Amino acid sequence: MDFFRLIYFSSLSGALAGLMAWGVNAMIGAIVETPSAAWMADAILLGLVAVLLIPFLLAQLDRYSGRSFRWGTLWIGVLIAILSALIASLLLWFLRSNIAVESPFLYRLAGWSLAASILGLGIGSRWLTSNKLRILHTYTGGLAGGLLGGLLFVGFGGHQPELCQAAGLMLTGAGIGFGAGLAPLLIRDGAVQFISSADARAQSKYGRANKFWELQHEETYVVGNLATSQSETRFQPGAEIFIPDASMAARHAVLFSKEGRFYIARHPDAGGPAGIAKYVLRVRGKTVTTSQELTEADDILIGRTALRFTTRKQGEP
Numbered sequence: 562m563d564f565f566r567l568i569y570f571s572s573l574s575g576a577l578a579g580l581m582a583w584g585v586n587a588m589i590g591a592i593v594e595t596p597s598a599a600w601m602a603d604a605i606l607l608g609l610v611a612v613l614l615i616p617f618l619l620a621q622l623d624r625y626s627g628r629s630f631r632w633g634t635l636w637i638g639v640l641i642a643i644l645s646a647l648i649a650s651l652l653l654w655f656l657r658s659n660i661a662v663e664s665p666f667l668y669r670l671a672g673w674s675l676a677a678s679i680l681g682l683g684i685g686s687r688w689l690t691s692n693k694l695r696i697l698h699t700y701t702g703g704l705a706g707g708l709l710g711g712l713l714f715v716g717f718g719g720h721q722p723e724l725c726q727a728a729g730l731m732l733t734g735a736g737i738g739f740g741a742g743l744a745p746l747l748i749r750d751g752a753v754q755f756i757s758s759a760d761a762r763a764q765s766k767y768g769r770a771n772k773f774w775e776l777q778h779e780e781t782y783v784v785g786n787l788a789t790s791q792s793e794t795r796f797q798p799g800a801e802i803f804i805p806d807a808s809m810a811a812r813h814a815v816l817f818s819k820e821g822r823f824y825i826a827r828h829p830d831a832g833g834p835a836g837i838a839k840y841v842l843r844v845r846g847k848t849v850t851t852s853q854e855l856t857e858a859d860d861i862l863i864g865r866t867a868l869r870f871t872t873r874k875q876g877e878p
Contacts, residue, residue: 583727641687757866858870
């Protein structure tokens with residue numbers, strides 16, 4: 562999946578999550594009595610959006626980054642969703658208590674935009690230690706989506722409240738998804754792109770997808786043919802960049818950054834004289850025996866798979 566397809570699918574996923582939240586909320590309303598407190602009804606709807614949107618987006622973004630699906634990501638997403646929804650609900654209660662009577666227009670507008678921005682902030686917190694700018698992008702995406710949704714509801718909700726609520730939630734979810742999907746494009750420090758592979762499985766999996774794996778400073782990525790979901794322990798994780806090439810070792814190489822530059826090195830499992838003889842790792846046509854610095858547009862051959870390295874920040878400290 563390339564960057565722009567990621568943005569598209571993240572936005573679409575957000576919109577669908579908003580629509581599903583509206584549908585589930587309508588079903589709940591048909592079964593049980595709607596809470597008398599308006600802010601509580603809004604909080605329930607917000608919680609549904611968070612639980613349906615955040616875990617799915619986090620799993621999708623981790624998958625895009627080259628990490629296979631892990632249940633831990635799902636549970637972290639659920640916890641973030643619950644916490645974000647609680648904070649947003651408190652904000653709605655505060656706005657309802659202070660400005661709803663005097664200015665219902667402002668309440669709806671501020672409530673939609675600020676609550677959605679908190680959900681975006683919750684998604685961004687997943688990368689707090691590695692990419693603080695990602696928090697800004699998801700927060701801004703949520704703010705913009707919530708503002709558009711609030712404007713739609715305020716402007717036309719009096720005529721078609723249910724329809725406008727559904728459309729507003731879709732815009733809110735799409736805004737959050739757009740911000741989350743746009744972040745890797747704007748803040749990535751480097752990337753490796755799949756070019757081709759002589760292994761049929763790898764070529765079939767990535768050949769038509771224009772596959773990229775984003776790289777970020779202060780992160781380490783294992784490259785190999787053993788997916789994280791296939792075999793993972795605390796001390797021997799799978800490959801974050803999984804390529805089903807039979808000529809690769811399970812853990813073949815390591816991509817890492819140091820002082821603003823990127824390097825590729827042999828994984829210990831593919832090192833030593835025997836590993837060098839058995840497992841191919843070349844940069845610019847030269848065999849890598851220990852580690853090699855990567856520069857813009859470097860061609861990398863791992864096993865029988867060709868990759869290309871790119872960066873926006875080459876040469877910066």
